[in-house]
Amino acid sequence: MAADHEFGNLSTDLKLSLVEGYLRAFTQALQSKFPELWYIDAFAGTGERTVKIAGAAATVMFPAIDERIERRRGSARIALDVSPPFSRYIFMDKKKRHCAALNELAKEYPGRSIDIVRGDANAAIQAELAAQRWVGKRAVMFLDPYGMDVAWSTLEAIRKTEAIDVWYLVSLAGMFRQATHDPRNLTPEKRTALTRMLGTDEWEDAWYRRERSTDMLGQVDEIHQRIADVAAMEHFVGKRLADLFPKVLPPRRLRNDRGVPMFSLFLAISNPEPKAIGLATRIGNHILKASMEPASRRRPGR
Numbered sequence: 001m002a003a004d005h006e007f008g009n010l011s012t013d014l015k016l017s018l019v020e021g022y023l024r025a026f027t028q029a030l031q032s033k034f035p036e037l038w039y040i041d042a043f044a045g046t047g048e049r050t051v052k053i054a055g056a057a058a059t060v061m062f063p064a065i066d067e068r069i070e071r072r073r074g075s076a077r078i079a080l081d082v083s084p085p086f087s088r089y090i091f092m093d094k095k096k097r098h099c100a101a102l103n104e105l106a107k108e109y110p111g112r113s114i115d116i117v118r119g120d121a122n123a124a125i126q127a128e129l130a131a132q133r134w135v136g137k138r139a140v141m142f143l144d145p146y147g148m149d150v151a152w153s154t155l156e157a158i159r160k161t162e163a164i165d166v167w168y169l170v171s172l173a174g175m176f177r178q179a180t181h182d183p184r185n186l187t188p189e190k191r192t193a194l195t196r197m198l199g200t201d202e203w204e205d206a207w208y209r210r211e212r213s214t215d216m217l218g219q220v221d222e223i224h225q226r227i228a229d230v231a232a233m234e235h236f237v238g239k240r241l242a243d244l245f246p247k248v249l250p251p252r253r254l255r256n257d258r259g260v261p262m263f264s265l266f267l268a269i270s271n272p273e274p275k276a277i278g279l280a281t282r283i284g285n286h287i288l289k290a291s292m293e294p295a296s297r298r299r300p301g302r
Helices: 010-030 075-081 096-106 121-130 152-161 172-178 188-198 203-207 230-244 274-292
Strands: 036-041 048-053 068-073 088-093 114-118 137-143 164-171 208-214 220-226 252-255 261-269
Touching: 010 036, 010 075, 010 137, 010 164, 010 252, 010 261, 010 274, 036 075, 068 075, 075 088, 075 096, 088 096, 088 121, 096 114, 121 152, 152 164, 152 188, 152 230, 152 261, 164 172, 164 230, 172 188, 172 230, 172 261, 188 203, 188 230, 203 208, 203 230, 230 261, 252 274, 261 274
Parallel strands: 036 088, 036 137, 088 114, 137 164
Antiparallel strands: 048 068, 164 261, 208 220, 252 261
């Protein structure tokens, strides 16, 4: 049995459904065009996730509901269930117990080419991509990091392949916490983390404002504070990605149960060929647009 990996809410379900929809359309569209289609999951977890469903006290109208634990598919199992299948799967995680669970998961799919890589995702991705010739290959990569773990140099390595479509979950909450409202609380560690993720230190000039004013007595007052909100940070990330990749779709913002923006899910396309961009854009836009529709407007089964 897979090790328990408890996480997630409705936004997690939405995120995984978007990726699953893209994977299905990707293999269907490209299986006859490319001899090798790969799926790379850089923070694969265990392949399953456990979700705690809250109970409820009894009322006059309804009986009590016991709290329960549900097991749901994680991204690795979702990818393995896609039909037609990928020709190779690479699951990465730095935790020993997660990799052990992934190895058990792989046994459920005999005949599949599945590699489990334990280690730092950035080092593992860059080593794997550098070791390959990408002629005749296309891939989808899912970057669902623990916080702000994806380095900009990793995104640059993905872009150089010109063969990978990458779904990248960006932590808005992580950036908002690191970029403190008062710049005096911006420690060297926080600055380093943001610059490593964004590949530039220009975020500081974009997100902070310094104003000086002089009163009638000649006293100088200086205000230095963060002016960027979550939307501005999301826009900055989108602009950075668009400067790197040939095509980046507008992100799907994901919120927690209280409606607070937590993540933005971006689709970035590394292949500069117009046909590749057109296909990935059509698939991605269709899936993202469908996720924005009210449930009452969706067709049954969507």
